[in-house]
Amino acid sequence: MKFRVIEGGKAIDTRSGTGPACIRSEAERRIRASGYEQWRVRSLATGAPIPHSIRYLKIQIDFVAEKLGQLNPIPTDFTDDKYWPAVSI
Numbered sequence: 001m002k003f004r005v006i007e008g009g010k011a012i013d014t015r016s017g018t019g020p021a022c023i024r025s026e027a028e029r030r031i032r033a034s035g036y037e038q039w040r041v042r043s044l045a046t047g048a049p050i051p052h053s054i055r056y057l058k059i060q061i062d063f064v065a066e067k068l069g070q071l072n073p074i075p076t077d078f079t080d081d082k083y084w085p086a087v088s089i
Contacts, residue, residue: 020069026079027065031058034087060085 031037036058039050061084068078075083 019074023065023068023074023078027061030061030084030087034058034061057085057087 034054034057036050036054039054042048043050064084068074068083
């Protein structure tokens with residue numbers, strides 16, 4: 001099992017605000033960093049299943065994005081790793 005660290009807030013932030021759209025873009029960034037899209041394309045092309053750990057991580061990231069978007073007020077540091085699931089692939 002490999003461990004991969006996705007550091008939140010380290011990329012150049014071109015977004016303004018902390019709305020649900022910003023949270024969703026952070027979630028999409030983390031999903032891309034996990035390699036989910038590559039596994040999904042492979043699955044579509046070959047019929048091989050996406051590994052359970054990758055699918056579960058995507059579900060966790062989607063859940064966190066949904067719940068962060070429902071908070072009032074939305075934390076300004078929502079890109080911090082403390083809110084998001086750890087990546088262990």
